Amino acid sequence: MKITIITVNLNNKTGLQKTINSIVSQxxxxxxxxxxxxxxxxxxxxxxxxxxxxxxxxxxxPDKGIFDGMNxxxxxxxxxxxxxxxxxxxxxNNEVIENIYKDNLKEDIIIYDILMNDGxxxxxxxxxxxxxxxxxxxxxxxxFPHQSTLIKRDLxxxxxxxxxxxxxxxxxxxxxxxCIDYNASFIYKEGTILSIYDMSGISTQNRDKAKKERKDFLxxxxxxxxxxxxxxxxxxxKEQLNLSSPLFKALYRALLWLSNKF
Numbered sequence: 499m500k501i502t503i504i505t506v507n508l509n510n511k512t513g514l515q516k517t518i519n520s521i522v523s524q525x526x527x528x529x530x531x532x533x534x535x536x537x538x539x540x541x542x543x544x545x546x547x548x549x550x551x552x553x554x555x556x557x558x559x560p561d562k563g564i565f566d567g568m569n570x571x572x573x574x575x576x577x578x579x580x581x582x583x584x585x586x587x588x589x590x591n592n593e594v595i596e597n598i599y600k601d602n603l604k605e606d607i608i609i610y611d612i613l614m615n616d617g618x619x620x621x622x623x624x625x626x627x628x629x630x631x632x633x634x635x636x637x638x639x640x641x642f643p644h645q646s647t648l649i650k651r652d653l654x655x656x657x658x659x660x661x662x663x664x665x666x667x668x669x670x671x672x673x674x675x676x677c678i679d680y681n682a683s684f685i686y687k688e689g690t691i692l693s694i695y696d697m698s699g700i701s702t703q704n705r706d707k708a709k710k711e712r713k714d715f716l717x718x719x720x721x722x723x724x725x726x727x728x729x730x731x732x733x734x735x736k737e738q739l740n741l742s743s744p745l746f747k748a749l750y751r752a753l754l755w756l757s758n759k760f
Contacts, residue, residue, distance in 0.1 A: 499578055499579060499598075499599060499602050499603070499604075500528070500529065500530070500577040500578050500579070501529045501530070501577055501578070501579050501580070501581055501595065501598065501648065502529065502530040502531070502532060502554075502571075502575040502576065502577040502579070502580050502581070502651070503521060503529060503530070503531045503532070503580075503581050503583050504532045504534065504568060504571035504572070504575065504580060504581070504582050504583070505517055505518075505521075505531070505532070505533045505534070505582075505583055505584055505585060506534045506535075506536070506564050506567035506568055506571065506582070506584045506585070507533065507534070507535045507536070507538060507542055507546075507567075507584065507585035508535065508536035508537070508538055508542075508564075508567075508585075509536075509538045509539060509540045509542060510538075510540075510542065510585040510586060511538070511540045511541050511542045511545060512586075513585040513586030513587075513696060513698075514542050514545055514546075514585040514586075515545060516585075516586060516588055516696075517583060517584070517585050517586060517587055517588055518545065518549050518552075519588075520583075520588035520589045521552070521583070521589065522549065522552050523592045524589065524592055524593075524594065524595045524596070525592050525593050525595075525596050526593075526595040526596035526599060528595075528599075529577065529595055530554045530555075530575065530576055530577045531552065531553050531554050532553070532554060532555045532556065532571045532574060532575060533546055533553050533555075533556040533557075534556070534557055534561070534567040534568070534570050534571050535556065535557065535558035535559075535567075536558075536559070536560060536561045536563075536567055537558055537559050537560040537561070538558065542558075542585075543558040546558065555574055557570065562662055563662070563665060564584070565660035565661070565662055565664075565665075565668040565669075566660075566662055568582055568660055569659045569660050569662075572651070572654050572659060573659075575651055577651065578650065578651060579608070579648040579649060579650055579651065580648070580649050580650075580651050580654075581645075581647075581648055581649075581692075582644045582645060582669075583645055583693060584645070584696075585696075586696030586698065587645045587693055587694065587695055587696050588693065588694050588696075589692065589693055589694075590613070590691040590692055590693055590694060594692055594693075597690070598648070598692070601687070603685060603687075605683040605684055605685045606649070606650045606653050606676070606682035606683045606684060607642065607647060607648070607649055607650070607653070607673070607676065607677070607682055607683070607684035607685075608647065608648040608684070608685055608687060609625065609628065609642050609643075609646070609647050609684060609685070609686045609687065610646045610647065610648075610687045610690050610691065610692035610693075611623070611625065611646065611687070611688065611689065611690060611691045611692070612643040612645060612646035612691065612692065612693055612694070612695055613691060613693075613694045613695065614694075614695050614697050615694050615695060615696055615697060616697045617697070617698070620694060622691070623643060623695075625640075625643075625686060625688070627639070627640060628686045629686065629688070630735075630739055631732075631735050631739075632731070632735065633677050633678070633684070634677075634678055634728060634731065634732075635731060635732040635735045635736075637670070637673060637674050637677065637678070638728055638729070638732045639732060639736075641667075641669070641670040641673060642673050642684075643693075643695060644669045645692075645693045645695045646691075646692040646693045646695070649676075650682075653676055653680075653682055654672075656676070656680050656682075657672055657675040657676040657679070657680050657682070658672070658675065660672055664711045664715065665707075665711070666704050666707050666708035666711050667708050667711045667712050667715070670712060671715055674715075716728065
């Protein structure tokens with residue numbers, strides 16, 4: 499198992515420096531690192547040049563946005579697994595890559611825990627539903643954090659590159675196609691934090707637009723009958739989880755007790 503880290507940047511000099519510091523500080527140096535800059539004019543290109551001896555490949559030129567930059571990185575990556583760590587995002591500690599190599603996992607998609615940094619505090623993203631829902635129901639309501647997920651490079655040959663028609667949810671669309679259409683294998687390494695995500699990113703700041711893009715994709719990708727099955731299955735699983743929760747059971751017992759008292 500070997501990893502290619504792909505970093506996409508555009509006019510985020512401060513965030514880029516954070517990401518660079520995190521990557522060059524890794525105890526294990528045996529990985530490929532590609533930096534795709536969209537033609538920054540804030541000094542970002544000069545920072546990349548200053549650290550070029552640590553970078554396997556880099557380019558600075560105008561592109562069509564973050565997912566176009568990620569696609570450029572995919573096309574020139576050489577290693578088994580890809581990790582997208584964009585400017586502002588950092589690895590959780592200096593031993594992350596070394597510890598990942600020790601795991602030596604083989605699944606198509608390897609999901610790790612992630613911390614979300616909003617500039618004031620760090621919160622752990624709740625991925626517990628990965629172990630409760632079917633994969634279709636999980637992805638219907640959530641997604642894998644691409645900043646903390648390893649993806650087999652060959653999977654992009656099957657599921658395709660990131661869709662540039664969708665500005666906010668192309669990573670989610672890829673995961674949906676890979677897992678639902680191509681039955682990609684995946685594993686959730688619960689308890690292992692891989693990265694810390696900078697929440698100032700484009701999709702975080704446009705939640706309503708991202709939600710609409712998801713809905714539009716499913717409506718256009720599947721006929722109405724299939725969409726109805728997906729939605730109903732999610733609702734059914736959610737209801738079953740709520741009914742089996744300790745809180746619901748406690749409330750139910752309390753209602754039974756009250757009904758017997760009156």
